[in-house]
Structures are given as structure tokens and as C-alpha cells.
Amino acid sequence: MIDMILFGVFPYxxxxxxxxxxxxxYCFDRYSYSSQSSQFLESRALFWGSVPxxxxxxxVLLAHLLAFLFPAAWGTLLGAPGRLYLLEVSxxxxxxxxxxxxxxxxxxxxxxxxxxxxxxxxxxxxLVALLVQVATGVFxxxxxxxxxxxxxxxxxxxxxxxxxFSPNVDYLASMPFVVKLHAxxxxxxxxxxxxxxxxxxxxxxxxxxxxxYQLVVxxxxxxxx
Amino acid sequence: MNIRAQVxxxxxxxxxxxxxxxxxxxxxxxxxxxxxxYMWWNNVETKPxxxxxxxxxxxxxxxxxxxxxxxxxxxxMGNKSALLGRIFHNPDLPTMDDYYEPFTFKYQDLTNAPAxxxxxxxxxxxxxxxxxxxxxxxxxxDDDLSGSNIYAANDPGVVxxxxxEQQQMFAIEKMVMFYLPRICNHCLNAGCxxxxxxxxxxxxxxxxxxxxxxxxxxxxxxxxxxCPYKKTxxxxxxxxxxxxxxxxxxxxxGEAPGCFHSCVGRIRYLGVLLYDADRIExxxxxxxxxxxxxxxxxxxxxxxxxxxxxxxxAGIATAVMDAARKSPTYKFVKEWGIALPxxxxxxxxxxxxxxxxxxxxxxxxxxxxxxxxxxxxTSLEQARLPLKYLAGLFAGGNEEEIKAVYRKxxxxxIQRRNVTVGDLDNAEVDKAREIAGxxxxxIEAIFRMTSLTSIKQRxxxxxxxxxQAIEAGMDPEAYKQEMGFGSRKAPKRRW
Numbered sequence: 001m002i003d004m005i006l007f008g009v010f011p012y013x014x015x016x017x018x019x020x021x022x023x024x025x026y027c028f029d030r031y032s033y034s035s036q037s038s039q040f041l042e043s044r045a046l047f048w049g050s051v052p053x054x055x056x057x058x059x060v061l062l063a064h065l066l067a068f069l070f071p072a073a074w075g076t077l078l079g080a081p082g083r084l085y086l087l088e089v090s091x092x093x094x095x096x097x098x099x100x101x102x103x104x105x106x107x108x109x110x111x112x113x114x115x116x117x118x119x120x121x122x123x124x125x126x127l128v129a130l131l132v133q134v135a136t137g138v139f140x141x142x143x144x145x146x147x148x149x150x151x152x153x154x155x156x157x158x159x160x161x162x163x164x165f166s167p168n169v170d171y172l173a174s175m176p177f178v179v180k181l182h183a184x185x186x187x188x189x190x191x192x193x194x195x196x197x198x199x200x201x202x203x204x205x206x207x208x209x210x211x212x213y214q215l216v217v218x219x220x221x222x223x224x225x
Numbered sequence: 226m227n228i229r230a231q232v233x234x235x236x237x238x239x240x241x242x243x244x245x246x247x248x249x250x251x252x253x254x255x256x257x258x259x260x261x262x263y264m265w266w267n268n269v270e271t272k273p274x275x276x277x278x279x280x281x282x283x284x285x286x287x288x289x290x291x292x293x294x295x296x297x298x299x300x301x302m303g304n305k306s307a308l309l310g311r312i313f314h315n316p317d318l319p320t321m322d323d324y325y326e327p328f329t330f331k332y333q334d335l336t337n338a339p340a341x342x343x344x345x346x347x348x349x350x351x352x353x354x355x356x357x358x359x360x361x362x363x364x365x366x367d368d369d370l371s372g373s374n375i376y377a378a379n380d381p382g383v384v385x386x387x388x389x390e391q392q393q394m395f396a397i398e399k400m401v402m403f404y405l406p407r408i409c410n411h412c413l414n415a416g417c418x419x420x421x422x423x424x425x426x427x428x429x430x431x432x433x434x435x436x437x438x439x440x441x442x443x444x445x446x447x448x449x450x451x452c453p454y455k456k457t458x459x460x461x462x463x464x465x466x467x468x469x470x471x472x473x474x475x476x477x478x479g480e481a482p483g484c485f486h487s488c489v490g491r492i493r494y495l496g497v498l499l500y501d502a503d504r505i506e507x508x509x510x511x512x513x514x515x516x517x518x519x520x521x522x523x524x525x526x527x528x529x530x531x532x533x534x535x536x537x538x539a540g541i542a543t544a545v546m547d548a549a550r551k552s553p554t555y556k557f558v559k560e561w562g563i564a565l566p567x568x569x570x571x572x573x574x575x576x577x578x579x580x581x582x583x584x585x586x587x588x589x590x591x592x593x594x595x596x597x598x599x600x601x602x603t604s605l606e607q608a609r610l611p612l613k614y615l616a617g618l619f620a621g622g623n624e625e626e627i628k629a630v631y632r633k634x635x636x637x638x639i640q641r642r643n644v645t646v647g648d649l650d651n652a653e654v655d656k657a658r659e660i661a662g663x664x665x666x667x668i669e670a671i672f673r674m675t676s677l678t679s680i681k682q683r684x685x686x687x688x689x690x691x692x693q694a695i696e697a698g699m700d701p702e703a704y705k706q707e708m709g710f711g712s713r714k715a716p717k718r719r720w
Contacts, residue, residue, distance in 0.1 A: 025720070032720045034444040034464035039314060041321055041353065041461055047314045054313040113354035114321070118461060122720070195720060197464075203443045205312070205422030209305050213419035214505075218430035 006184050007158065008167035014191035021194035022202070035200035036123075041114040049108060053101035056094040060137070063091060063148075068159050071152035078148045088146050095138035102131045126196045129189055136182040144176070155183070227502040228525065228532065228539040230549065231413070231433030232471060232495065232687065233576040234485075235557040235564045236406055237675060239583050239634075240492040243404035245269050245365065247484035247493075251408075254472070254483045259717070260462025262327035262352050265364060266469035267484040269406045273380040273614070274367045276405075278323040281455040282568065283381040288317040289453030290416050290571030291509060298509055298572065300420055300451050308447055309422060317450040321461065325362035327352040353461065371402030382617045390611045401610055403582040405618075406492070408484060409456040409469035410567065410575030411435045413500065414509045417468070420451025425466075431545075432497075432687065433576065434471045439716065442466055453571035463716050477689040485684055494674075496552025496685040497545060498559075498576065499525040499536060509572045513621035516569035524559045527552070548687035553674060554578065561663075561671055563630045565619035581615050581627060583634045633671070636661035640668045 025032060039046050067074040078084045106127050109119050141147050158171035172183055192198060251267040270276045284290055288301045302308055302317055330347035338345035351358040367376035377383060383391060411428075415435050418426045425441035426448055428434070437448070437457070444464040448457040457468040472482035480486065485493040500523050508519045525532045527549035536546055549555065557564040557578065564578035612624045612631075620626035639657040643649045658668065674682070 029719065030440040031465070031716070032718070033440075034442065036464035036718070037444045037446055037459070038461070039318055039320070039446065040449075040459045043314075043318065043320045047316075050313045113351070113356050114326075114461075117354040120718070197720075199720075200443060203423065205309065205424075205443070205445065207424065208309060208422040211424060214414065215418055215424060215427040216430045217427045 003169045003173040004167075006180070007169040007172040008162075010184065011162050011167075011187045011190075014187040017191045018193045022199065025194055025199065033199050033203060034197070035203070036118070036197040038115045038118055041118065042108060042112045045104060045108040045112070049101050049104035052097050053105060056097040056101065057134070060091065060094050060098065063087070064151075067148065067151050068156050071156040074148070074156075075152045078146070084146060084148065088141070088148055091148070092138065092141050095134060095141055098134040099131070099138055102127070102134055106131060122192075122196045126189075126192055126198060129185060129192060133182065133185050133189060136178050136185070139178055140182060144179070158183075226535050228499055228536045228541060229433065229502045230431065230536075230541050230545050230687065231411070231498050231500060231576050232476070233411070233433075233498045233554045233558075233578070234408075235494040235554045235578045235580065237492040237494070237557075237580040238403055238405065239580060240490040240675070241269070241404040241406055241582075242490045243269055243271070243369070244489050246487045246489050247406055248365075250483040250487035251469075255470070256467075259352075260460040261458070261467065263321065263324050263364075264458040264460075264467065266456070266458075266467075267406065267408045268365065269368075269404050270365075271367060271369055271371050271376075271402050272405045272618070273371050273377040273383045273402065273610075275376050275379050275381075277365070278319050278455050279362075280379065280381055281453075284453055284571070287319060287453070287455070288450060289455065290451075290568075290573055291414065291419075292572075293510060296510075298414075298506065300416060301453075302420065302447070302450055308420065312422065312445055312447075315446055315450055318446055318459075319449065319455065321353070322362075325364065325366065326358060328358060328360055328363070369402065377402075382614050385617065386611060386613060390613060393611060403610075405567075405579075406484075407454065407456070407567070408577065409435060409471065410454060410573065410577040411469075411471060412576060413502075413505050413574035414572060416451035416453055416571070416573050417448035417457045420447040421445070422447055426457075429473075432473075432476075432689065434473050435468070436470055436473070437466055437468055439465050439467075453568065453573060454575070460716075463718060465716070473689075476686050479686060479688075481680065481684040481686065486680075491678075491683060494553040494557060494683050496554040497527075497549040497687045498552065498554055499527055499532065499541070499549055501525060505574060509574060513570040514623035515621075516572065517565050517620045517623060517626050520566055520569060520574055521559060521562065524555070526559070527555065542688070542690055544690070545687045548685050551682075551685045553678075553683055553685060556670070556674060561633065561667065563633050563671070565626060565630065567619060568621075569619075570621040579619055580634075581619050581630055582610075583631065583638070632657075632661040633663055636663055637668050637671050637675075640665065641672055 039050075078087060109115050109123070109127065144150070154171045154175065158168060161168040161171070172180060189198070193201070247267045248265055248269055252265065255266060256262070256264045265277065268277050276282065280286060281289075284301055290301055291298050292301045294304070300308065303311075328349045329352055330349055332347050335345050335347050348357050349360050350356060367373070371377040378391075411433055412435065413433070415426070415428065417437075418428060418435060421442075422445045423441050423443045425438045425443070427436060427438065429436065442465045444459070444466070446459045446466060448466050448468075449455070449459050457466050459466050472480070475482055481495065485495055504523045508516070508523055511519050527533070527536075527546060533546060537543075554564070557580065564580050566575045566578055569575070612627050613622075615627045616622050616624040636657040639649065639654050643651070643654045658665065663671075
């Protein structure tokens with residue numbers, strides 16, 4: 001029963017919250033969509049935390065996403081020992097990087113008076129949840145080798161069962177506790193997304209590359225006056 | 226030709242008395258709230274000095290403005306992909322320490338302290354963290370400290386002078402300073418607009434005012450670095466960048482912007498300039514020394530029938546054209562050529578112009594009698610502030626620009642002295658006029674505009690034609706008694 005709630009119901013609740021509250025907030029309080037950067041108050045420690053954190057977590061998430069979307073291709077990719085070691089070891093290194101970077105960011109928020117003044121309770125909840133996520137991730141990667149393999153046979157089908165609205169929680173129910181924690185916490189982060197500063201992840205400003213440098217907005221029709 | 230109208234300004238530095246009334250007016254209207262305490266959309270700096278934020282002019286440090294990359298123009302921060310690559314940490318962002326940490330005092334301790342042998346004190350506390358702090362800088366910290374070896378000696382414009390010129394500036398008996406009031410320049414080739422990854426910053430087509438859409442801003446803070454004048458500010462509490470809005474709500478109601486209206490020295494002029502937007506890029510790519518002149522060139526004559534026809538075609542309202550013909554900025558910048566842009570070499574084409582302060586030695590004391598200098602135009606070269614320094618500020622290093630302005634300003638003074646005191650040779654007055662290349666009438670016009678104008682002549686606000694704006698399509702009754710002033714939510718963190 002508890003497995004059903006955690007792995008069969010909670011993911012839907014989390015995604016529903018993320019979409020509904022995310023859209024609500026975008027439509028009715030767009031002003032609040034911000035990265036809430038604190039670099040202006042403290043720059044040095046942020047460099048050592050934010051830069052490695054973002055680049056490493058993006059690559060780690062990309063690997064999770066590819067293995068979920070294309071399990072067969074991912075399995076083939078890991079088929080040769082050379083490629084397996086390369087991917088697994090880089091994954092572990094990136095995971096360790098995210099852990100260290102998150103510790104730097106947490107320490108920075110706690111130790112710097114200015115930065116802690118702009119930190120809310122939701123920010124702390126988010127930081128702790130992110131730390132739990134990357135720490136369990138690294139623990140799983142190191143202690144349960146090779147994650148890249150069993151992910152495509154367990155987690156990927158579980159996620160696909162969620163996508164097809166026929167949740168099969170057996171894939172997760174038989175997993176060790178730490179994997180369950182990692183999975184549930186992942187959806188907790190999804191649920192937290194619309195309520196926290198995490199909303200900035202949907203503001204990827206890629207359109208910037210294509211737009212002209214200067215923007216001019218006309219407040220009225222340009223017609224003959 | 227793509228004609229656009231721009232509300233532009235001229236600050237007459239000879240008239241600035243450094244009273245900071247403008248700064249206070251602005252602060253009281255716009256930035257008196259949490260997260261904005263340190264922001265001075267309008268500030269007045271003492272020059273030579275390091276300014277606010279400290280050494281903002283030093284683009285080796287801050288990487289603001291544009292630079293030429295081959296035949297293209299790109300932000301000094303780097304091209305677009307380089308800029309996005311640094312979105313997680315912007316190495317060129319000034320921190321609060323480059324401005325100052327806002328502070329207040331624990332005044333309650335003065336009355337609440339228990340009785341004792343010591344005098345109670347009000348300790349300074351940070352307005353960010355609320356904790357006791359040591360005040361190391363504050364608003365206008367180096368006010369009137371020119372000549373100091375901490376502030377003036379570190380002025381980026383002074384540092385590039387030769388040893389001899391620096392000596393000349395700091396010789397005590399010649400010590401000199403002037404005030405430089407600064408607001409957003411509402412540039413034609415704005416760095417902040419170009420640097421914004423979210424596309425939140427834009428120029429209003431009708432009047433050229435540069436604004437940040439608070440709903441679109443995501444706090445990537447690239448605008449703060451990209452603006453070479455450091456006139457966009459990051460709101461540390463709201464997570465949004467803010468900047469001078471040239472009091473557009475006041476202008477739309479026909480009122481002068483707060484800093485203009487409150488100016489005690491009446492140094493501020495505001496009016497419409499017409500320019501050809503197709504030429505922005507070409508002008509911005511010219512050599513440093515050509516920029517001030519080229520910017521003057523691209524301003525169009527509102528009396529020229531061709532320009533009037535083109536403006537009509539571009540949809541510029543006749544009422545705006547009327548305002549352009551009355552514009553005092555057009556006279557100062559184009560007709561008389563005595564107002565120059567600040568740091569044109571940043572290549573943003575700033576639309577705030579300055580009449581440089583007239584500081585050459587005009588008279589000497591001889592045996593207790595004040596005597597005019599023998600030759601005004603050799604004394605130019607012996608100006609108390611080196612021309613090179615002023616050229617670095619207002620002309621991209623082109624001393625000829627400064628000399629031309631000074632010759633005109635000196636001619637105005639000589640002619641007026643002849644009128645009011647009458648102790649000069651007519652030949653000398655004619656010579657000064659000839660060298661300046663001005664007619665008697667023009668000189669009289671410059672004099673009147675400089676000293677005898679009413680506010681309606683100094684500040685000619687074009688009609689903002691709100692009745693034609695898109696928002697006018699929204700029913701004002703729908704929000705009446707519901708949202709209060711406007712329909713926006715309070716600028717604070719809610720989630």
C-alpha cells in the first residue's frame with residue numbers, strides 16, 4: 001500500500017502540482033519567476049558552488065533522461081566495458097562534484113550574514129532536498145554497480161509505466177531503501193519546483209542567441225498620425 | 226531613413242552646485258524600499274573621483290559597454306554564447322561592496338538602554354542582515370574629496386594622465402573639482418538591452434525610454450555588467466534588476482522627471498531629439514575620437530522639410546514634432562554644439578549630454594585687482610583641469626571637441642561681460658566670437674537658455690499620447706477600487 005502511494009500516486013501528485021501551480025504562478029505572479037541570485041551579496045563562494053553544481057547536475061540529469069527515454073540504446077551503449085567504465089566513472093565524478101558544490105552552497109547560505117538574510121525556509125528545504133538527492137545518487141552509483149545497467153531494466157520501465165498511466169510499482173518495491181528514497185525525493189523536488197526558486201529552471205534563455213541585440217517596443221500602432 | 230524620437234537630456238555642469246537634491250527626490254519617489262536602499266538611479270559624483278560604484282569607468286575591471294570584434298560590434302563581456310555560458314556566475318558583476326552596504330542605526334538603544342555610567346550609543350546595523358557592521362562606505366562617500374590621494378588619485382580618467390598632468394591637477398593652489406550628476410543615459414545602442422538573456426529590457430519606440438519589464442526579468446543580472454555606466458541595479462531582495470525610468474509616469478502626466486523638477490541649480494534640460502535609427506550601428510563602430518561628433522551628426526533637424534516628411538511617414542505625431550522644434554536639448558547638442566555625451570567610447574550612444582564645466586583660468590589677481598587673463602585662448606591649454614582629462618570624459622579622448630566647446634563658452638562670457646560690465650575692447654569681443662564661430666544672436670540665445678529660462682523652456686516634455694497606447698484598450702473601470710494604483714503586485718518576494 002505504502003509502495004503504491006509513494007511510487008504509484010505521489011509521482012502523479014507531484015507532476016500535477018508542478019504543472020498546475022507552475023502555470024498558475026506564471027500567469028498570475030510572473031513577477032516572482034526569478035533565479036533570486038545572491039551573487040550581488042556574495043560572489044566568490046558562489047563561483048565555486050554554483051558553476052560546478054549547475055554544469056554537473058545538468059549532465060547527470062541528461063544521462064538520467066536519456067536512459068529513461070531510450071533504454072534500449074542506453075543498454076547497448078553500456079554494452080562494451082570501455083564505454084561502461086567511462087560513463088559510470090564520469091557519472092560518479094560528476095555526482096561527487098554536485099555533492100561538494102551543494103555543500104559549498106549550503107555552507108555559504110549559512111555562514112554569510114548577507115546571504116542568509118535573503119534565504120527563506122523554502123530555500124532551506126530545497127537545498128536539503130537537493131543535497132539528499134545528490135548524496136543518495138552518489139551512494140547508489142558507488143555501492144550498487146552498475147547503475148547504468150539496472151536503471152534501464154527497473155527505473156526506466158517504472159517511469160514508462162507512469163507515463164502510460166498504468167503504474168507498475170513492483171519495479172521499485174523490491175529496490176533497496178536508498179534507491180526508493182532517491183526516487184521519492186526526485187518527485188518531491190518536482191513537487192517543490194513551483195513553490196520555490198526552482199522555477200528558474202524553466203526560464204532557459206536560449207532565445208537570446210537568436211534575437212537582435214536591441215529591442216524596441218511600440219506602445220501604439222505605428223500609423224500615420 | 227528610420228526616424229525615431231528620443232526624450233533626451235542635457236546637464237549643464239557649470240551650474241551644478243552638488244547639492245544632491247536630485248538624488249533625494251529620486252530616492253524618495255522610487256528607491257526608498259527594501260532591496261533598493263543602495264540604489265541611486267540618480268547620483269552626483271565629485272570629479273575627479275572614483276564615483277559610484279567605485280571606479281565604474283574602468284571597463285578593464287567591469288567589462289561594460291561595447292567593443293569592436295573585427296567588423297562586428299559585441300559586448301565587452303563577450304559574445305552571446307559566452308554570456309549565456311556565464312549565466313550561473315557572472316564574473317563581471319560588481320558586488321554590494323563595490324557600491325556600499327546600506328546601514329541604519331539602532332536609535333532605540335538611545336532611549337531603551339538601562340540607566341548606567343555610560344552614554345548610550347546608536348550602533349550602526351546593516352540594512353541587509355540587520356547585524357552590527359562597520360561602515361566603510363556610504364552614499365556619496367567621496368563627496369567633495371577631489372584632490373585626496375584615495376579617491377581622486379584613483380579616478381580612472383586621472384590614472385591615464387601623465388605624471389606631469391597629474392601634478393598639475395593636484396597642485397594644492399590649483400585644486401579643482403566639479404560635480405557630475407548621473408542618471409540612466411537611455412542609450413540608443415544600450416548595453417543593458419543587448420545583454421539581457423530574458424529580453425526583459427527594451428526601449429520604448431515612441432520616446433526612447435529604456436525600461437526593464439519586471440515580469441520578464443529573471444534576475445540573470447547581465448544588464449548590470451553590460452551597462453558601462455552601471456545604471457542598472459540588482460535588487461538583492463526582489464531578485465529583479467531595476468533602473469531609472471526617466472519618471473515616465475510623471476512625463477505621461479506632463480510633469481518633469483523628479484530629478485529635473487527638483488534641480489536647485491536648474492542645470493537640467495529635457496527635450497525631444499530626432500535621430501536616424503538606421504545609422505546606430507555604423508556610428509557605434511567608428512573610432513573613439515569620432516564618436517562624439519558622429520553622434521551629433523545623426524541627430525536630425527526638426528525644421529528640415531525632408532525630415533518632417535520622413536517623420537510623418539514613420540508615424541511620429543505632429544505634436545511630438547512641435548516639441549522637437551522647441552527642444553532645448555536640440556539647441557545645446559546640435560545647433561550650438563556645446564553639449565557632449567559622457568564617455569562616448571563605451572559605444573552605447575548615450576542620450577544624456579553634458580555641457581562641460583568651464584574651468585580655465587579666466588582672471589588673475591594682480592596687486593589686489595582682479596584682472597582678466599591676457600589671452601583666453603592660450604589659457605585654454607593651461608586649464609586647471611587638463612583638457613585631456615575632460616576629453617577622456619566627454620569626447621572619447623578628442624581634445625578638439627572640448628576646445629571647440631570651451632571657445633564657445635568663453636565667447637559667451639566675454640560678450641556678456643561686455644554687455645553687463647562693459648570694460649572690454651570691442652575688438653577683443655569680436656575676436657572671441659570669431660574664434661568660437663558664433664554670432665552675437667546665438668551667444669545671446671545661449672546666455673538666455675543657460676540662465677534666464679522658465680521650467681517650461683528648460684523641460685519640454687513631448688505629449689506622450691497615452692490615449693493612443695495599447696493599454697488604453699483595457700477597461701479602467703475593471704480595476705477601479707480593486708487593485709489600487711495600477712494593477713501590479715507589490716515588488717517583494719512572495720514564494
